[in-house]
Amino acid sequence: MSVLVKICGVSSIAALDAAAEGGAAWVGFVFFPPSPRYVDARLARDLADYARGKGLETVGVYVDPDDHLLKETAVAVDWVQLHGTESPERAMAIGRTFARKIIKAIPIRAADDIRLAKAYEQAAQMILFDAKPPPGHKLPGGNGHSFEWSLMRDYRSSLPWMLSGGLDRDNLEAAVAASGALIADVSSGIETAPGVKSVEKITDFLSSHAN
Numbered sequence: 001m002s003v004l005v006k007i008c009g010v011s012s013i014a015a016l017d018a019a020a021e022g023g024a025a026w027v028g029f030v031f032f033p034p035s036p037r038y039v040d041a042r043l044a045r046d047l048a049d050y051a052r053g054k055g056l057e058t059v060g061v062y063v064d065p066d067d068h069l070l071k072e073t074a075v076a077v078d079w080v081q082l083h084g085t086e087s088p089e090r091a092m093a094i095g096r097t098f099a100r101k102i103i104k105a106i107p108i109r110a111a112d113d114i115r116l117a118k119a120y121e122q123a124a125q126m127i128l129f130d131a132k133p134p135p136g137h138k139l140p141g142g143n144g145h146s147f148e149w150s151l152m153r154d155y156r157s158s159l160p161w162m163l164s165g166g167l168d169r170d171n172l173e174a175a176v177a178a179s180g181a182l183i184a185d186v187s188s189g190i191e192t193a194p195g196v197k198s199v200e201k202i203t204d205f206l207s208s209h210a211n
């Protein structure tokens with residue numbers, strides 16, 4: 001089975017070209033300063049304009065953002081991905097205030113963690129299930145950690161959902177088969193070093209099991 005793909009943590013035109021040519025549906029820009037994938041508002045606007053011209057939808061990745069950051073950056077993207085501890089009320093307020101579609105990231109370690117997604121059914125338009133980082137880790141995502149994919153096997157929701165966390169070209173097929181995911185999100189698995197996207201790895205990922 002093939003999947004739709006979001007290529008996340010993009011900061012170069014070369015990576016956007018590889019994503020578009022390989023058939024990705026979304027590209028993501030990280031607006032979290034501690035991340036090696038951080039892009040500022042001006043670069044994000046330029047990259048997002050280019051991405052739209054290539055037919056890609058754009059996603060801004062945030063961790064508990066304030067309204068100032070959102071005002072500066074959300075204008076550049078079609079979707080706001082919330083990767084922090086945003087409540088359903090806060091997620092809904094962001095969607096309404098900035099007129100953007102919301103992806104809420106839900107961190108998963110065990111089966112019980114999946115239940116939190118239900119609380120966001122009115123506030124978000126898509127759910128992203130990512131591996132819960134180890135305690136004390138400085139990034140809530142983009143760590144290349146996977147969770148037990150089969151936990152998603154019986155998950156049903158009115159919202160579309162993405163599988164994320166530690167995906168790469170070698171495990172995408174197994175992850176999709178075990179989880180039943182229709183959408184996959186990848187960041188560190190298509191890099192040569194933290195924050196350095198590889199055109200070759202993006203192309204390989206997209207040709208391995210996507211589209």
Ligand SMILES: O=C(O)c1ccccc1N[C@@H]1O[C@H](COP(=O)(O)O)[C@@H](O)[C@H]1O
Pocket residue numbers: 008009028030032035036037061062063083128130139140141142143144145164165166167185186187188189
């Ligand atoms: O990529 C980052 O640096 C990042 C920072 C803060 C929040 C989320 C971040 N990335 C997201 O993490 C997942 C999984 O990434 P990976 O494939 O395991 O590296 C993905 O949704 C990214 O959008």
